[in-house]
Amino acid sequence: MGQLGRAVAVLDVVADLETASASEIGRRLGLAKSTVHRLLNVLQVHDLVSRGESGYRLGGRAVGWVDRGQTMSMARLRSAALPHLVELHRRAGVAVALAAPSREAVAYPERLYDRSQLSEIAPLLSRSPLHATATGKMLLAFDPVAGRCHPAEGRLPAYTAATITSPELLDRELGRIREAGFATCRGELFPGVSAVAAPICDHRRRVVAAVGLAGPSDRVLHPGLARLVRVTAAAITSVLRSTQGEPTLLSALVLPQRA
Known part of the structure; x- marks a missing residue:
């Protein structure tokens, strides 16, 4: 799975759980926590996820698509x-x-x-x-x-x-x-x-x-x-x-x- 595929998989987990921590995402996808954080940072830049006190949620751009x-x-x-x-x-x-x-x-x-x-x-x-x-x-x-x-x-x-x-x-x-x-x-x-x-x-x-x-x-x-x-x-x-x-x-x- 390439970088884009992993990013999409992370986005899927966040959408499924509604609020997810990097650890939860890593466990679901079998990815290292450092890899998950790197992917989340990219998704945040494009407003596809946002970070809150309880974890990561879909960002404004992704919610708009939905x-x-x-x-x-x-x-x-x-x-x-x-x-x-x-x-x-x-x-x-x-x-x-x-x-x-x-x-x-x-x-x-x-x-x-x-x-x-x-x-x-x-x-x-x-x-x-x-x-x-x-x-x-x-x-x-x-x-x-x-x-x-x-x-x-x-x-x-x-x-x-x-x-x-x-x-x-x-x-x-x-x-x-x-x-x-x-x-x-x-x-x-x-x-x-x-x-x-x-x-x-x-x-x-x-x-x-x-x-x-x-x-x-x-x-x-x-x-x-x-x-x-x-x-x-x-x-x-x-x-x-x-x-x-x-x-x-x-x-x-x-x-x-x-x-």
Whole structure:
């Protein structure tokens, strides 16, 4: 591996860990610490990494590339999803959301709801925790680095009495989601608000987003709505697969082949 290849590998590790020390990078790549420091210095000169108190992070130039790529991909995703989200909202009669991974949270690039549904899902958040939402758990279930959701102290933040705070219990929940093909949330972020979500995949069978419904438990958790969400996610997936070769979300997750 040449100098350029090693520099790119260092950049990959920093992007993966979000904050990394030279020692961590060296261990991951099997490089001497002096070599890592030399590569980091070059990347710093070009604003591809920046150094903080806790370690090295992506620099402004690299973050700009990511943001531009994410914006273009998100526009394509929203364009493919919106007609199907409108139809889902009409048929389900509850709030609908398009969700995508956003660092260590889930973001909602598109949400549809009536004024009468606002009180059912308020307070609305632009980003929500992964482990306490149906869409977040769906994204985590197919995330090859889902362990990033595991805090060093061993417990996840609790938002209600129903929030899953044990990493072990969360891992079991993610396994069930992979088997079932959809995710649920029962008052885990806000009391009385439940949700169901299904995955959206691109032409490489990578999970790039999720479709979710949210509202009162007695309405949202009806088996018929779970099927409707899955049908909607499959329809959006079909649109994305028909656009072979187009860029997808940079934080895409892997969906394994099913027998």
